[in-house]
Amino acid sequence: MREDATAIRAVIDRYLDGIEAGNSRKNYRSVLVGWAEWLRTDAEITSLDALTVMHCRQYARHLKRRVADGDLGANTANTYYAYVRAFLGFCVADELLETNPAKSARATDELPEDHGDRDRQFWRRKQRDAILTYVDRRAEEVQSAGSDREIRRAFRDRALVSLLALSGVRGGEVFAAAADERRTGLRWTDVDLDANAVRVFGKSREYEYAQLPERAGAALLDHRERCDPAEASWPVFPTAHGPSLRQAIDTQLGERGWSDEEIAERCSGTSLAAVLREESVTPSSLTTNGARSVMKRLCADADIDVRGEYLKPHGARRGLGHELYASGHAELAQSALRHASIETTHESYSDIRAAETAREVDRVLNRD
Incomplete structure (x- = not known):
């Protein structure tokens, strides 16, 4: 029963029910569902019981990487984190958490600096x-x-x-x-x-x-x-990076039951591009x-x-x-x-x- 009560996706749905319908609710949903998915895949947690300051610190670092990669602006990254912090504040108010881990300085120190749009x-x-x-x-x-x-x-x-x-x-x-x-x-x-x-x-x-x-x-x-x-x-x-192409070949042929020796022999004396086509291997992007x-x-x-x-x-x-x-x-x-x-x-x-x-x-x- 406790696990069900603190399942992150379920609590997100309850939280969103209290937000007025419209773009704010849609924006919160998008960000919070993305955060929950990140927690599930990267931190392997789905319950608030397992959430720690370190997870929030890692999420802030994840946002910083996305800013460095050009996927997000610093302002947007800080907004995403603010949405998560607000949601966890709701969890504290509902007595699902004792404290808000997203408020910790250890976590927020990892957020990207926001200098506005001047340098964008x-x-x-x-x-x-x-x-x-x-x-x-x-x-x-x-x-x-x-x-x-x-x-x-x-x-x-x-x-x-x-x-x-x-x-x-x-x-x-x-x-x-x-x-x-x-x-x-x-x-x-x-x-x-x-x-x-x-x-x-x-x-x-x-x-x-x-x-x-x-x-x-x-x-x-x-x-x-x-x-x-x-x-x-x-x-x-598709990538033209040789090691990435070889990794795709190793992974996909390995999943089909090829041994390392068979894969090495198949790639010997043949271009990786030819192996991709002839063995129906999908290259990475x-x-x-x-x-x-x-x-x-x-x-x-x-x-x-x-x-x-x-x-x-x-x-x-x-x-x-x-x-x-x-x-x-x-x-x-x-x-x-x-x-x-x-x-x-x-x-x-x-x-x-x-x-x-x-x-x-x-x-x-x-x-x-």
């Missing part, structure tokens, strides 16, 4: 156009003089940049994230070119459809024709770190300097939303970025609203 990068239109022009030109040039491998990589790079720049997807939705076992990268089964959409595992930890403009869809189609995936379940952006490395290389090759840095994957989404919002298309920005409400979009681009307000005030005050 977004791709400006000129930068987006420059990187798109470069990958287009590179894909065209390599066809006449490049090797098969160079051609495949050039078309992969163009598809990757086009998807990031134009669709509003998050890096963690299309590339594998080491800190989240459910984020395994976009698969070809998730791409619907006819419907101009891609199915992604969203920030809400539910599957969502992201819009896919024609230019990005065409780049994905060209990429698919060049890479020729052996199965529809293959990742859209390019990771978020791998995608950042690709963008670093492309920006260096294209001579695009971003204050000494490079165009980061998460900056593409912000840049798209910024341009749509600044052009007076707030609802379109909301739809393209899949924000739950227009209020979220307004909050995300409050700097633009403040600038517009300042200009309007100037016009009013300067009237004769």
Whole structure:
């Protein structure tokens, strides 16, 4: 009976029943269910009885890693933690916990520092156009003089940049994230070119459809024709990292009953790419770190300097939303970025609203 009373998912449901319906309840649910899933998979606990300060410290560290990977902003990470802390405060009030472990300084010390949005990068239109022009030109040039491998990589790079720049997807939705076992990268089964959409595992930890403009869809189609995936379940952006490919072979063939000696013999004198195809082994996806490395290389090759840095994957989404919002298309920005409400979009681009307000005030005050 005690275990049932303190089962984390059940208590979350009771807690949410007390929150007014609407976006706040939806946002809390998404974050708390994600936290409960993290506890279940990473800490192997499902009951409040087992929850400690160290688990909260580890969760704060997990959020910090996601910020470093570009999956979350520091402000968002701190908000997620605040939701968990509020929920555990409810548990104390209901006498399910004696103290709130999320309030401990040992836990909160691990949270990422939030400096606001001042240093958050977004791709400006000129930068987006420059990187798109470069990958287009590179894909065209390599066809006449490049090797098969160079051609495949050039078309992969163009598809990757086009998807990031134009669709509003998050890096963690299309590339594998080491800190989240459910984020395994976009698969070809998730791409619907006819419907101009891609199915992604969203920030809400539910599957969502992201819009896919024609230019990005065409780049994905060209990429698919060049890479020729052996199965529809293959990742859209498979890793080219040799040890990762070998690990996939070892794991999947081992699960089929192959011995280590048989696997080693099969890989001897044969390319890993050939083994993948011939033995129906699914490669792992390019990771978020791998995608950042690709963008670093492309920006260096294209001579695009971003204050000494490079165009980061998460900056593409912000840049798209910024341009749509600044052009007076707030609802379109909301739809393209899949924000739950227009209020979220307004909050995300409050700097633009403040600038517009300042200009309007100037016009009013300067009237004769």
